[in-house]
Amino acid sequence: MSQYQAPLNDICFNLFDVWQLDKYWQQQPQLADLIEPDTAKAILEEAAKICEQQIAPFVSKADTTGAQLIGGKVVLPEHYHTAYQSLSEGGWTGLSGDTEYGGMGMPKALSMMVDEMLCSADIAFSLYPGLTAGACVALLQHADDETKALYLPKMYSGEWSGTMCLTEAHAGSDLGIMRTSAKPASDGSYRISGSKIFITAGEHGLTSNIVHLVLAKLPDAPAGSRGISLFLVPKYLLDASGEPAERNAVTVGSIEHKMGINGSATCVLNFDEATGYLIGEPHRGLACMFTMMNYERLSMGSQGLGAAERAYQNALSYAKERLQGRTNEKDANKAEPIIGHADVRRMLLNIKAMNEAGRTFATWVASLLDRAKYDNCQISAQRANLLTPITKAFMTDQGFDACVTAQQVFGGHGYIKEWGMEQLVRDVRIAQIYEGTNGIQAADFMLRKVASDQGSVLFSLLTDIKQELSGAELAEAEVLPLYIDELATVSRALLATDFRAQGAQACDYLAAVSYVLYGYMWYKNLLAVKTADCSDIFRQSKQHTAAYFFQRILPKAKGLFALLSQDTAILDTMAPEHF
Known part of the structure; x- marks a missing residue:
């Protein structure tokens, strides 16, 4: 049976030691009286x-x-x-909600840690409060006061x-060709x-009402x-x-009937002249809905991480207890825990x-969103926007890989x-979709987040x-700038290519950027653990794991840099009938 214990030590280490968000919260008038x-x-x-x-x-x-x-009626598991x-x-359910309307008003950095725990507990269950939180964000930013x-x-x-109702059977990700219509009624609805x-979460009995946010077209709607x-x-x-x-x-x-997340009610909803109310300006619905979608994309990162955390905990426990094979040839009759095998250690690390x-x-990304909100910081908003596709795509790719590796x-x-x-x-696989x-996320990252400016x-x-690294007394601080320089060179070369080539390189480019930024994350961990109030085991674990990352994982970026330097014309040389 799969077990789970929330990684509170590492969560608190990230909040209070790595990013020192408790100090930031106390500097904000909107947060100082709410949270310490x-x-x-x-x-x-x-x-x-x-x-x-309970979950x-x-x-x-x-x-x-x-x-x-x-x-x-949709019937859900009793618990x-x-x-x-x-x-x-x-x-x-209202952890990060606006206090004016009864929410707790907590920062996103805190609620994202709770999201991770919910996803570790049960991704399918997490979707019910998760979709509601996203719908609340959209309403808070775009609905009228009433x-x-x-x-x-x-x-x-x-x-x-709450729910988010976008997709139609014939449209998929091409929302511009949707057919759902909205006709004005005499009462303003x-x-x-x-x-x-x-x-x-399109239908269920957890709540007494469900608020559907639906994309539709008015009779005079422009095309697309x-x-x-x-x-x-x-x-x-x-x-x-x-x-x-x-x-x-x-x-x-x-x-x-899905591959996984079976506890989540994934519904076909039929609207038959249902009464609805316009949110925001006419013909501006996609911009309103993207407020919610961007929130949900961050939640996808939590799904990837949450599943990977639970997978790791169980794989580690199994590896310590499972007796199989020998790592010491001198004692051929004694089986040892498989954590002694080099390949098992590789997978766990x-x-x-x-x-x-x-x-x-x-x-980090959540804290950037908080700074954008509480400080009205444009730079933080831009960087959070830049990093959202990475949070969604890279973290879910890694989450799936982690679960497959733990299974191994x-x-x-x-x-x-x-x-x-x-x-x-099975459950975490959907987060990539x-x-x-994730292919769309990579294209968004390459074309809209990087190439557009x-x-x-x-x-x-x-x-x-790089400037932050320049004064650091850590060996890793000397290695990482070399990767940053090479990434910058690769990026400039990509920006000099055309739209088609950039799209072809998008997935590998997102991964390359992600590995380098994860290197920065490990630098931040090493810096913080030097002075953190933690056990020796926690400190040594961080140091050993960081060394492993820089020696055995970060070099993957080098391979991606080499791949990104190759011509993409080969993708277009084959006619469809040759596939």
Whole structure:
């Protein structure tokens, strides 16, 4: 059976030692009275208890039971209701919500750590509060005051939940060709008609109402993505007192039968002249929805890291206990724990090094979002925007690789359901696909985040990192600038190529940038652990793992640099019939 214990020591190390966010929080008028280190630790500890005790032990049961469509209603695993109630009662569903509407007002850096724990406990379950939090972000930024006052308090409290309704069967990622329509009604509302697929948490009984955010086109909409508007379509229409009353014309056509995350209700939703309300300006819906999508893309990083953390914990425990083979030829009759084998150590260290760098990276990106919000810092906003595709794509790629590698540590037992490894592999696989496939994320990174400004934001970031490294008394601080220089050279060469070539190199380029930035994350870990109030074992573990990263993982960037210097014309030389 798969076990999980929240990595609170490393989470707190990242928050308070690596990035020293407790000092930053105390400098912000909006946060100083809300949070201090003891408060943050208490929040993390209580969230860890819910994840460890009410969610994680039952993840296999949730996988087996799944979400079922019975009589037009979606039935979820029974313990989901208890766990969701605990989250709601503790305020976790509104952890980073605006205090004006009943949220706790906690910084993103803290809520992202809770996201990781929820994902380690059960990715499928995490999607219910996760989608709601994203919907709240979109409403907070784009809805009018009346709508926010009506919906946000109930969503922050966990009484109501939210969804994101984008995809249609024929459209996929090309939202500009969607067919869902919105016709104005005499009372100022709209009648929404159409069908949406892949709607996570589209129907369930965890909450008394579900707030669907739906993309649709008005009758006078321009062609393409510029003609999309955003509408709020509640499952139940509200009465004069703001409580759920009449059922809206939204029905479940079916639920998808998936490879993993079986406890998540992935629905086909049919809108048959359902009543909806315009959010934001007409024809500006895609921009509004991207507010939510960017939030969800950061959550995908948490899914990758959360699954990888649980996979590592179980693989490590197994490797210490499993007796198989010998590492010492002198005693041919004595089997030893497989953690003594070099290849098992390689697999475990690969996971550990990438997990811990990923946690530091996630905390960094979240803190940039906080600085953009509380300081109105444009540079932080630009850098968070630059790094979002990496958070989504690289962290989920690494999460899947980690789960497959951990499964390999188990050998044949990793293929057996009872050990839980095969479920982690199935569950985390979706994180590379939804909220924009990782190929789309790479194209976004290369073409929109880097090429669109000729690398201005990226080069500025790399320059600042090099400047920080210049005064450091660490051996790693001498190695990393060499990689940064080579990355800058490769980047300039790519920027000199055309759109087609840049798109062809996008995935490898995102990975190359990511490895270098993970090197910076390990530098930050080494710097912080020198003075951190931690055990000798924790300090030595960080130092050994960092050394492994710089010796055995970072050099992968060199191979990617060589690959990125190659001509991409070979991709276009084959006609379709030659494939």
